[in-house]
Amino acid sequence: MGRHYIPNSAHKEEMLKEIGFSAIEDLFSDVPKGMVKEFDLPEGKSEYEVFTEMNEILGKNKTVLEMPSFLGAGTYFHYVPAHVKYIIERSEFLTAYTPYQPEISQGMLQALFEYQSMMAELYGLPIVNSSMYDWGTAIAEAALMTVRLHRGKRKRFLILKALSPEKKAVIRTYTRGADLEIVEVPWDEKGQLDLEKLKEEVKDSAGVYVEMSNFFGLLEENVREIGEIAHEAGAYFVVGADPTMLGVFEAPGELGADIAVGEASYLGSPMNFGGPRAGVFAVKNDRSLIRQMPGRIIGMSKDADGKRAFVMTLQTREQHIRRAKATSNICSNEALVAVAAAIHLATLGPKGLAELGEIILKNTAYLKKRLSEVGEVPFEGIYFKDVPVRFEIPYDIIHERLLERGIHGGYYLGKHFPELGETALFAATETTRKEWVDRLVEALGEIISEAEL
Template sequence: MGKHYIPNAPHKDEMLREIGFKNIDDLFADTPHSMVEEFNLPDGKSEYEVFMELNSTLEENKTALDMPIFLGAGTYFHYVPSHVKYLIERSEFLTAYTPYQPEISQGMLQALFEYQSLIAELVGLPIVNSSMYDWGTAMAEAALMSARVTKRNKLLVPRHLNPEKKRVLETYAAGPGLEIVGVPWNEEGQLDLEKLREKVKGAAGVYVEIPNFFGLLEKDIQEIGEVAHNAGALFIVGVDPTILGVVEAPGEFGADIVVGEASYFGSPMNFGGPRAGIFAVKNDRKLIRQMPGRIIGMTKDADGNRAFVMTLQTREQHIRRAKATSNICSNEALVAVAAAIHLATLGPGGVKELGEIILKNTAYLKKRLSEVGEIPFEGINFKDTPVRFEVPYDIIHERLLERNIHGGYYIGKHFPELGEVALFAATETTRKEWVDDLVEAVGEIIDEAEL
């Protein structure tokens, strides 16, 4: 239940009279009758009655704490320290609106400045905005930005791109007519360098991810950047920030733009949202002036005291109007602040340890799953591991759920050439006994299905 419950049933008629309606039907006169019938809303109830009804409904849900969960492909079960939620629920953060008036928003502005500073250190690029909607929209904004900067209209992306992110990108690209060209993977599940060289001419940008959609670390990522730069394209890197304690930061190997998902720090899965997108660029005026979103800067006030302001607002419709670089109207500030608190808690050593634990857990998951399925690609995996099965995966998944285990994400529908393949994921929360129970259950399900 929420913190406030205001029943309006006793005052319904009075409220209707006050706004000039005789009854509730008059209020919804503009709504098609068929839609109103579909809702079939009950009469109002007391707070206790509503509490009991909602509690009964909620008991039917199962959370990641009630069942082992191996779902991957962008949604992961991470542990969030309890103090993160406590701090972001402070009224200074929770009720804060966009800080257009810096004189009354110093707390939120400083928190976002700290977020930018932490992300800059993490990704290895100096200029970071105060967040986007999520990874997918940050990637799409980077694509549009690369087109504006280079005056070209083609973007190269891995064919093995998360299908949901790809749909976001295609939606963004449709209006300005940006051409999205997929680069296939090779037999190792890595971006095919030769195919990239064939397609890169005239490209505005080349996009690659760490790790890729198959959970693999691209072995030739520096060469991919060189191919992009030699063709006059921008090198755009999408990154899961939880890996940056164990691999080189993208800015260190030549990334012009880095995007990613900040909510992996500080936020639970939340049924898929809200999230916060990372967006960072190198110290290049052409890139900085074309960044979407806003940048928080540190300055001094009239009395010489430290102060924080919105330094860059190139996307703001109220300022730039038709020249705005983006129509994004939110910076997901609360999620970004949560990420900053979590990152500050971990520190460099904690981020490194987090990445090492995830690598170890992923390796164990991969090893055990190879006993009941085929691993299509060798290499180092982080979080996600694709596994191919001899029986239809929907059978395995449904029967795992019956055993109170949430399996992986089926990708055969997106990449049919891979067969019955699903992505199974591990994080720092994955327990050895969960993996053992999963493998035992999958083995039994396959045996039953083959009888």
């Protein structure tokens, strides 16, 4: 007896007749010729054969202990305490998806409420949603939100030129349908956001975005002044901040931010080849801002018996309300990553978070000092995690020869920032060892000497 693993496949002819087609191929008639191709797939393998092959492939990977890596540029190797993974793998967290009947998921709602509460304290703004996709989409949502707050009368949003190329791509793609004009404000000779250029561009802008340390890792010295310029022009001020720096630096809310964004996955999650992530999104306690926030907000209330209960206070996503009224169409759930961040943050506490930031600052300073011996750091200032270094020889040669020596170098900036020349971005975190940096600098010295011969 034949078995049909695809539902209703036995009724294929009947269904085609019902919709007015004679063959499956007719369904693809509007696809350009040559675009529909048959997949030349190999014969299937047994589970054990797949297991063996996958382990052979995985065996080629090298850990950071075997190959020290200085690649950062937005994705960093942080230490994640073992208990974080254990707790989020509990079934009540691991299987919890978008809560369509949220009040029955009291445990998950409480965990997200704790996440919001901790991020609110960390970012210095009282209202935080229960996460976005990532930092890039959080910026894009902030841009759209500032336009809505101006009722569409202002459709320009300013970002710093010294911003991650990936974030720029996300922002431009995400806001294209809303016809937003995204304007890049250049850096000055110090690598800081050019305040004079900002004053020229800010007129009629819906919002201004700045990061507390820019893509080059350079700490922005004029965040408060940038906010004042934005507010004087009637624009909303959006500040991005890495949560691991907020134990040692002022919070965005204290610097005048109306909206703050960041990346929660730097706490509690491994690199995972760049994802999944969870974007932080926080606003001032202003009703107009709160009503225009994307995503969900979890609140604390009381049930019919007067007991504490957690509820979904605000849910302006298109899944929950009429689509025309939605503030965002973000549908997937980054709640597990947000819960991991909350667990890690609770583990660290204020003192631990401050110590984490101090260690990263010290390691970054040591990396900068040593790299200055073999290359040029283009801007002076305080660096956090990333440090740009300019070389006299093509960086692709340097990178290839570093790999031969068992070291993964930095992120090449020349493709996206050609004005910086043969410059690469090297990163340090709390996991970076002194001997790794010394080994890197020794290798760079040898490579440069060999190239000059």
